Amino acid sequence: MLKSIVASAPGSLMLFGEHSVLRGRESLVAAVEPRITVKLTPVKEKTITVQSSLGTATTPIHSVSLGENLRFVEKALSLFQRRFSTGAHILIESKINPSVGLGSSAAVTVATLACLLRWLDLSEHPFTLLKKAIQVIKSVQGCGSGADAAASILGGVVQYGINPLSAIFLRENLPLTLVYSGKKTPTPEVIAYVKSLERSFPRVFESIFDSMEQVTLQASSAICRGNWKRLGKLMDIHNGLQQALLVGTEELSSIFWDLKRSKSIYGAKISGSGLGDSMIGLGTLKPEDPCFRKQIPICVAREGVLIDEG
DSSP: OOOOEEEEEEEEEEEEOTTGGGGTOOEEEEEEEEEEEEEEEEESSSEEEEEETTEEEEEETTSOOOOGGGHHHHHHHHTTGGGOSSEEEEEEEEOSOTTTOTTHHHHHHHHHHHHHHHHTTOOOOHHHHHHHHHHHHHHHHSOOOSHHHHHHHHOSEEEEEETTEEEEEEESOOOEEEEEOSOOOOHHHHHHHHHHHHHHSHHHHHHHHHHHHHHHHHHHHHHHHTOHHHHHHHHHHHHHHHHHTTOOOHHHHHHHHHHHTOTTEEEEEEESSSSSSEEEEEEOOOTTSTTGGGBOOOEEOSSOOEEEEO
16 A cells, blocks of 8 residues: 655746736746645545544545535546545644635645545656646636646646647746735625626627737747836836726725835736735835835746655
């Protein structure tokens, strides 16, 4: 019997292309530390026990049911339940603040799937893992591009698209600052809200999404060249396009202008679906800057999912 399998996956942060990526446009996403770690230990019993800070649940191997709090893990397990001949104990440890987000659902999905693929001796190719992760995320949320999962798998800064499915590693580092607005509207709710507006103003929103992609592609080039001044301007422009989608808030706008007042920040924009969530800045804050004490420590994760046996 295999010894324990341990997989860890970093969180993620959308850089460019929120909402437009769901319409087939290109996006940019970064893998960020901290990580979520999943440890799978095979057992002789015909049950699977999952233990995490969100709760503990035990389920039969061929009829997986773990409850609402563990729904991403439940769906990942259910993809393979016909292949299970014995059970397992799964321990999940997260250093990601769940209230902030940072792609924690995608990270736990990727880490869980990585353990399962290794345990069942199935293909661990990044594209295979990505497709499985997208299947899980869409099954649970009803929507989702998979950009966050791509970042958790590959690490660094990734250019991502869904039509056709592609994920390209661009760079292993980027100076980012993150400030949380204090609240977060669930992503599926924001996506539904934007879609309702899009139905009322289809041509207007189509042009916004086209503009987002143009900004994203130019940002990809700036990232590869390390041109932070140009990238910062593109972030400011993209933030304006997100405001045009009506997903901004007073809190986010206040953080944006606080970041812009810093001489060490090149640009800033909403990160995530909007109507709350976070604002990211390109650069590093100094102690005298308005948002210095409010920032959430992050750094770009140079490596994506990591798997180990032992």
